[in-house]
Amino acid sequence: MRGISLTWLSVIVLIPLAAVVAKSFEEGPAAFWDAISEPEAWAAIKLTVISSLIIVAINAVMGTLIAWVLVRDEFRGKSIVNSLIDLPFALPTIVAGLTLLALYGADSPIGLEAAYTKAAVVMALLFVTLPFVVRAVQPVLLEVDQEMEEAAASLGAPNHRIFRSILLPNLTPAIIAGCALAFARAIGEFGSLVLLTGNIPFDTQVASVYIFGRIESDNVTGAAAVSVLLLLISVAILFALNLFGRWRSRHERG
Amino acid sequence: MSAASRLQRFGLRGIALFYLTALLVVPVGIIFWKTFEDGIGPPLEAITSPEGLHAFWLTILCVGIAVPLNTIFGVLTALVLVRHKFRGKAVINSLIDLPFAVSPVVIGLALILIWGQDGWFGGFLEDAGFQVIYAVPGMILATIFVSLPFVVREVMPVLQEIGTDQEQAAETLGASPRQTFWKVTLPAIRWGVAYGVVLATARALGEFGAVSVVSGKIGGQTETLPIFVENEYTNFNLAGAYAAAIVLAILALAVLFSMNMLQRRARKSEDSGDDGDETPVTTGVFVPHPIEKEA
Amino acid sequence: MAIEVKDVTKRFGDFVALDDVSINVPDGGLTALLGPSGSGKSTLLRVIAGLEEPDEGQVLISGEDSTETRVQDRNVGFVFQHYAAFKHMTVFNNIAFGLKIRGEGNGEIKERVRQLIELVHLKGFENRFPNQLSGGQRQRMALARALAVEPRVLLLDEPFGALDAKVRQELRTWLRRLHDEVHVTTIFVTHDQEEAMEVAEQIIVMNDGRIEQSGGPRDLYEHPASEFVMSFVGPAHRLGTEWVRPHDVEIRHEPNGQTIEALVDRIVHLGFEVRVELTLQDGDHFSVQLTRDQVDELELKEGQIVFVRPRQTKTFASA
Numbered sequence: 001m002r003g004i005s006l007t008w009l010s011v012i013v014l015i016p017l018a019a020v021v022a023k024s025f026e027e028g029p030a031a032f033w034d035a036i037s038e039p040e041a042w043a044a045i046k047l048t049v050i051s052s053l054i055i056v057a058i059n060a061v062m063g064t065l066i067a068w069v070l071v072r073d074e075f076r077g078k079s080i081v082n083s084l085i086d087l088p089f090a091l092p093t094i095v096a097g098l099t100l101l102a103l104y105g106a107d108s109p110i111g112l113e114a115a116y117t118k119a120a121v122v123m124a125l126l127f128v129t130l131p132f133v134v135r136a137v138q139p140v141l142l143e144v145d146q147e148m149e150e151a152a153a154s155l156g157a158p159n160h161r162i163f164r165s166i167l168l169p170n171l172t173p174a175i176i177a178g179c180a181l182a183f184a185r186a187i188g189e190f191g192s193l194v195l196l197t198g199n200i201p202f203d204t205q206v207a208s209v210y211i212f213g214r215i216e217s218d219n220v221t222g223a224a225a226v227s228v229l230l231l232l233i234s235v236a237i238l239f240a241l242n243l244f245g246r247w248r249s250r251h252e253r254g
Numbered sequence: 255m256s257a258a259s260r261l262q263r264f265g266l267r268g269i270a271l272f273y274l275t276a277l278l279v280v281p282v283g284i285i286f287w288k289t290f291e292d293g294i295g296p297p298l299e300a301i302t303s304p305e306g307l308h309a310f311w312l313t314i315l316c317v318g319i320a321v322p323l324n325t326i327f328g329v330l331t332a333l334v335l336v337r338h339k340f341r342g343k344a345v346i347n348s349l350i351d352l353p354f355a356v357s358p359v360v361i362g363l364a365l366i367l368i369w370g371q372d373g374w375f376g377g378f379l380e381d382a383g384f385q386v387i388y389a390v391p392g393m394i395l396a397t398i399f400v401s402l403p404f405v406v407r408e409v410m411p412v413l414q415e416i417g418t419d420q421e422q423a424a425e426t427l428g429a430s431p432r433q434t435f436w437k438v439t440l441p442a443i444r445w446g447v448a449y450g451v452v453l454a455t456a457r458a459l460g461e462f463g464a465v466s467v468v469s470g471k472i473g474g475q476t477e478t479l480p481i482f483v484e485n486e487y488t489n490f491n492l493a494g495a496y497a498a499a500i501v502l503a504i505l506a507l508a509v510l511f512s513m514n515m516l517q518r519r520a521r522k523s524e525d526s527g528d529d530g531d532e533t534p535v536t537t538g539v540f541v542p543h544p545i546e547k548e549a
Numbered sequence: 550m551a552i553e554v555k556d557v558t559k560r561f562g563d564f565v566a567l568d569d570v571s572i573n574v575p576d577g578g579l580t581a582l583l584g585p586s587g588s589g590k591s592t593l594l595r596v597i598a599g600l601e602e603p604d605e606g607q608v609l610i611s612g613e614d615s616t617e618t619r620v621q622d623r624n625v626g627f628v629f630q631h632y633a634a635f636k637h638m639t640v641f642n643n644i645a646f647g648l649k650i651r652g653e654g655n656g657e658i659k660e661r662v663r664q665l666i667e668l669v670h671l672k673g674f675e676n677r678f679p680n681q682l683s684g685g686q687r688q689r690m691a692l693a694r695a696l697a698v699e700p701r702v703l704l705l706d707e708p709f710g711a712l713d714a715k716v717r718q719e720l721r722t723w724l725r726r727l728h729d730e731v732h733v734t735t736i737f738v739t740h741d742q743e744e745a746m747e748v749a750e751q752i753i754v755m756n757d758g759r760i761e762q763s764g765g766p767r768d769l770y771e772h773p774a775s776e777f778v779m780s781f782v783g784p785a786h787r788l789g790t791e792w793v794r795p796h797d798v799e800i801r802h803e804p805n806g807q808t809i810e811a812l813v814d815r816i817v818h819l820g821f822e823v824r825v826e827l828t829l830q831d832g833d834h835f836s837v838q839l840t841r842d843q844v845d846e847l848e849l850k851e852g853q854i855v856f857v858r859p860r861q862t863k864t865f866a867s868a
Contacts, residue, residue, distance in 0.1 A: 002338065005331040009349050012399055016364035017352065019374060023367055062273055069270040073263060081271070083514050087278055090506035092460030094480045095499045098487065099281035102288050109284065127277055147633035150600055151691075153620045154627040155647035155698055159259065165646075169637040181354070188357025191462035191480070195487055208359045208463065215363055215467060224367070227360040234355045 020231070024224035035225035043202045044210035045229065047121065051206070052186035055125040056179045063133025063182075064175055070134070071141040088130050093191025096127050101196050116198035121206060124192040129182040136178030137171055144170055173244070180241040184234045285503060289496040300486070300494030301501060305474050309482035309498070312390070316465075316478060317458040320397040324454055328405025329447060333439075335406075336413040350403050361399050362467020365392060369468075388470040393478065396464035401454040408450030412443045445520035452516065456509040460502065551576040551702060551734040552597060557606030559592055566592040567603070568758040574702075574736060574751070579728045581749035582738045585781070589758040590738045594704050597736070599623045611701055626695030626733075630707040632687040634679035640666075640690050641675040647698035665693040668727070685716040689723075696731065705737035709744070721748050742782045746770070754778050776865045786835055791862040795838040799858045800825065800847060808856035811835065816844065816851055825849060827857065 025032055035041065070082050088096065100123060104114040114120050144167065152162045190208040197204040205213075207230055214223035289297050300306055331350070335343060353361070369376040369386035376386055386392045420442060424434045440447075462480040469476035471485060479498050486494035552574035559567040567589045574580050582590040595601040597608055599620030607616045615623055635643050644665055648658045666672055669689040679687055688708060695703060708724075709717040725748050728735055739745050745752045746766040754761040754769065754777075762774040773779035779792050786793055788809070801808060811827040814834075823844045825837045837857060839847075849855070 001330060002334050002340065005327065005334050005346070008327045009331075009346065012395070012402060013349055013352050015374070016361075016368045016399070017356065019367035020360060020364045062270075065266060066270045066274065069267050073267050075267065079514075081274065083510050084274065084278055086510055086513065087282070087506065090456045090460070090509040091282075092462060092480045092483075092502050092506070094462045094483050095285070095460070095502050095506075096281075098483060098495060098499050099285045102284045103281045127281070130277065145631075145633060147629045147631065148635055150620075151627065151629065151633040151694075152635075152646065154598060154600070154623075154625060155694070156621050156624070156650045157646075158621060159262065161650065166635060184355045188355075188360065190357060190359050190466075191460075194462075194484065208357045211357070211359045211363065212463075212467065215359075215366070220363070220367070223363055227357070227363055230357055230360065231355075238351070238355055 017231070020224050020227050023221060024228040026224075027221055031221065032225045032228075035222040036229050038222070040201050040205070041207075041210055041222070041226050044205050044207045045226065047118065047205070048187050048207040048230075049233070051118070051121045051125055052183050054122055055129055055186055056183050058126060059129055059133045059182050060175055060179050063130075063178060064137055064171065067134045067137035067141055071138055085131050085134050088128050093128060093189070094194070097124060097192035097195045100124055100127060100192070104196075115196055116200065116204060118204055120196050121193060121204060124196050125186045125189060128189055128192055129186055132182040132185065133175060133178030136174045136181070140171055140174040176244060177241060180237050183237055187230055187233060282503065285496065285499055289493075289500045292493070296493035297497030297500065300491060301497040303494070305477070306482060306494065306498065308474055309477045309479045310501070312393075312477065313459060313479040315390070316394050316397040316461075317455060319394050320401050320458050321451060321454050323398060324401050325405050325447065325451055327402070328450060328454075329409055329440075329443070331406050332409035332413055332443075336410055337418070350406055353400050353402050358400065358461070358463025359467055361464040362396060365395055365399070365464070365468050369395065387468050388472070388476060390476065392468040393465050393476060396468050397458045397461055400461050400464055401458040404454035404457060405447060405450035408453065409443050409446045412446035416442050445516060449513065449516050449520075452509055452512050456506065459505055459509075551578070551611060552736070553607075553609040553612075554593070554597065555607040555609070557593070557596060557603040557608065559589075559596060559601060559603050565758050567596065570606070570755075570758070570760055572753055572760060572763065574734060577732050577734055578751055579725070579749055580736045580751045580753060581745035582736060582753050582755060583740070583742060583745040583782070584755035584761075585740055587757075588755040590740075590755050591706055593755070594706055594736060594738050597702075598625050598627050598704050600627070624698065624701050626698065626700035626703045628688070628691050628695050628703070628705040628708050630710045632679070632684075632691045632711075634687050634691060636679050639676050639678060640671060640682070643679070643690055644694045644697050646694065651698065661697060662693075665697055668696075668730075669693045683716075684712045685720060688712065688720065692727075696733070700733065702734040702736065705735070707738050707740070710739075717744075724748060746782070752782075754781065756781075773863065779863060779865070784838075787833075788835070788859060788862065791859070791864050793859040793862045795824070795836055797859060797861045798837040799860060800837060800839065800843075800849070801856045801858065802847070804856045805858070808858045811855055811857050813849060813851050813853045813855060816849060827855070 024035075036045070066085070070078065070085075100120070101115055103110065104112055104120065104123065106113065106115070108114075114123065148166050148170075149162050152166045157165065188208055189206070190212070193199075193206055193209065197206070197209075199205045199209045201210075207226060211223045211226050211230075214220070214226070301310075331346070335346060356364075366373065366387050368374050369379070369392055371377065371380055371387070373387070379386055384391070386395065420438050421434050424438045429437065460480060461478075462484075465478055466481055466484075469478070469481065471477055471481050477485060479502060483495050483498045483502070486492075486498065552572075554570060554572045557567055557570045558565070570589070570593060572593075582593060584590045592601060596603050597610075599608075599615070599618060603616065607614055609615065610623060610625070635646065638646070641662055644662045645658050648661060653661075662675075666675060669692060671686060671689055671693070674682065674686065674690075679690070682690065692705075692708075705724075709720050712720065721744055724737075737748070750765065751763065752766055752769055753763045756777050762769060762778045764772075769778060769782045773782065776792065779785045784795050786795060804810070809829060811829050813825060814828055815826040817824040817826065818841070821841055823839050823841055825839060825844070827835045827837065829835055835857070
């Protein structure tokens with residue numbers, strides 16, 4: 001049984017990705033470096049990473065806030081709102097891009113024409129990464145011992161202090177986990193950006209679109225090189241998260 | 255409650271709801287509006303065109319193959335990871351999470367490198383007359399790749415939760431491993447499986463990037479519904495693009511609805527004392543569980 | 550009066566947790582709120598603390614109406630059944646928390662925490678985290694934390710409920726001694742009548758959201774005001790319409806006009822005490838508590854017919 005699992009995983013996932021890594025170094029490390037430092041590639045990578053970092057910061061705050069409202073507040077229609085959070089995941093990315101384009105594109109009904117700008121990149125990424133931090137924080141907030149907050153209040157702590165000193169330290173691992181996943185998702189995002197941003201090189205072209213362009217123009221090695229760079233950044237983030245999670249749980253057993 | 259904390263509460267609620275409305279509700283609402291701006295005629299025509307219908311059925315085909323395969327694999331792998339002891343579990347766990355971490359375009363590239371004309375396996379296959387890339391098989395492979403983790407990740411915690419007690423009881427009563435699996439294990443994890451299937455289906459339906467790369471986007475041949483949306487838009491057939499988008503959006507809402515239903519059904523059977531039925535992990539839905547499992 | 554509760558009612562939806570409750574707690578006293586689950590005792594404690602708002606009535610602390618005051622401003626120390634330790638902070642920082650809120654200087658904080666750590670016998674544990682402490686140690690830390698801010702009143706919600714019997718016993722004694730040293734008005738909630746009797750100076754018995762009786766331990770035991778108090782505080786048996794304590798019953802071999810006939814079912818030796826289980830003529834079961842010597846003197850055997858005479862009984866007006 002173990003064998004079947006391993007075979008399936010290898011054939012579907014491991015071997016194809018290994019091929020990408022192999023291809024990227026096919027023409028030697030110098031060619032690899034050239035491929036990723038090529039001005040258009042570099043511009044795309046920079047845009048991708050910076051935008052992703054921006055949305056992570058926004059999600060850290062808004063995601064926690066939304067999770068808070070969903071767990072601690074009560075109002076009519078709350079369960080509908082709760083279900084809506086998963087919409088960015090159920091909705092195909094191309095449709096997400098189309099809807100944002102309809103709203104912020106040429107004949108914008110609200111007069112906000114932000115398509116084909118860097119802001120559009122951030123908007124699309126915010127849309128697709130919305131659920132990550134929210135869903136990471138919600139279960140932790142549900143489990144947290146509210147008596148700790150009551151104890152802090154009985155000792156005189158005002159509400160904002162209770163949040164800062166008692167709640168936040170207990171939520172931080174979950175927030176970071178959600179942020180890391182949002183980041184990994186954001187740097188690879190493609191479908192929602194393809195229509196919305198206009199993919200203007202050196203301006204609104206993200207790394208994934210650049211890679212797509214390289215594949216179409218048959219520069220597969222170049223595409224592979226930038227892909228490997230993106231993979232490395234992703235893996236580095238997830239690995240750091242893993243380490244942090246383990247350090248945290250060793251630090252705070254039971 | 256003091257006036258200050260009441261204000262705080264409303265303030266936070268207001269910000270959250272405003273953000274969600276601006277980011278989610280309004281854009282999706284716009285789509286419905288724009289689609290039927292000129293009546294139901296144009297979108298209906300576009301979607302029932304030969305190309306539109308072909309895109310629709312091709313999507314269904316890809317999903318119909320990828321999801322069942324990943325369900326079987328998912329249950330198997332979950333059992334292996336939870337019930338067996340061996341070294342290298344961390345590796346398998348990370349592999350399972352890779353489809354989450356990798357850009358769809360990179361996935362497409364990887365598949366081309368393996369199954370394409372000059373690919374590791376593709377070369378042999380094409381010589382034998384079996385084309386994978388720029389053909390339907392490649393698209394199915396891409397769909398399998400991206401929807402791989404969901405069933406595994408939903409079933410694993412459920413398996414851990416129910417433990418081996420029931421299975422051991424079945425063994426003492428004389429059940430064979432196969433009987434135990436079909437009569438005890440599978441029923442106990444059914445909600446986790448169902449939930450994972452719904453998530454995998456949603457992901458498979460919406461897949462765009464990887465399939466774009468491996469398909470060549472040839473209209474009428476290798477065009478799934480999401481690709482149809484893009485092609486229509488770039489060819490200035492807005493009605494067609496919106497129509498297909500609506501179909502996908504409705505499917506997405508159906509997915510959300512089934513998720514909700516499943517959670518409620520699972521919770522009800524839990525309350526009625528049906529031991530062994532565990533509510534699938536609801537929050538953390540599409541979010542892979544952190545990779546810090548026991549190695 | 551340190552604490553006065555006047556006509557407080559508290560509802561949770563349709564459920565009435567507190568029904569027109571009034572109590573008085575003297576300054577510097579050690580009071581127990583005693584009652585079964587659901588009697589409202591924890592709710593009452595939380596209302597006094599400000600963690601719950603009453604629907605009707607008033608709470609006065611040191612004579613001031615504190616009904617509308619936030620919990621942050623009431624200066625009450627609260628200790629929870631499951632400790633509510635700040636699990637991401639060291640023992641030192643847990644205890645220092647209230648002082649830091651008040652903006653005390655680092656030097657003062659260090660000194661005060663040191664004193665408290667000694668008081669609760671947690672020396673050497675300052676830099677540990679709560680999950681590295683035993684249950685009893687965690688509770689002592691929680692107490693130190695509550696006392697750090699010199700509260701006007703100390704409230705404990707089933708403080709020893711989550712601990713095992715031996716630790717519970719130790720902490721009971723220790724709480725009593727602590728109160729003798731520190732003299733802060735203390736109210737604690739418990740469902741264990743033995744605990745209340747052992748520790749408290751004043752016991753307030755509650756049932757179904759109402760006060761049944763209030764008084765000293767001996768008072769409650771010897772002069773219970775109702776059936777509920779009689780059977781809850783101390784063992785009690787029904788004999789027709791009367792109630793009697795099992796150790797207030799005499800066993801004789803001969804009837805004498807005041808006795809009731811009974812059959813000895815079982816003689817249970819519990820060390821010094823012996824419980825004699827009997828069945829009465831009408832089928833009811835009854836038990837009497839005797840000393841070992843008394844049993845030997847009477848030469849009691851299982852299966853014997855004997856005659857029981859209650860020395861002291863109580864009757865209560867039917868509710």
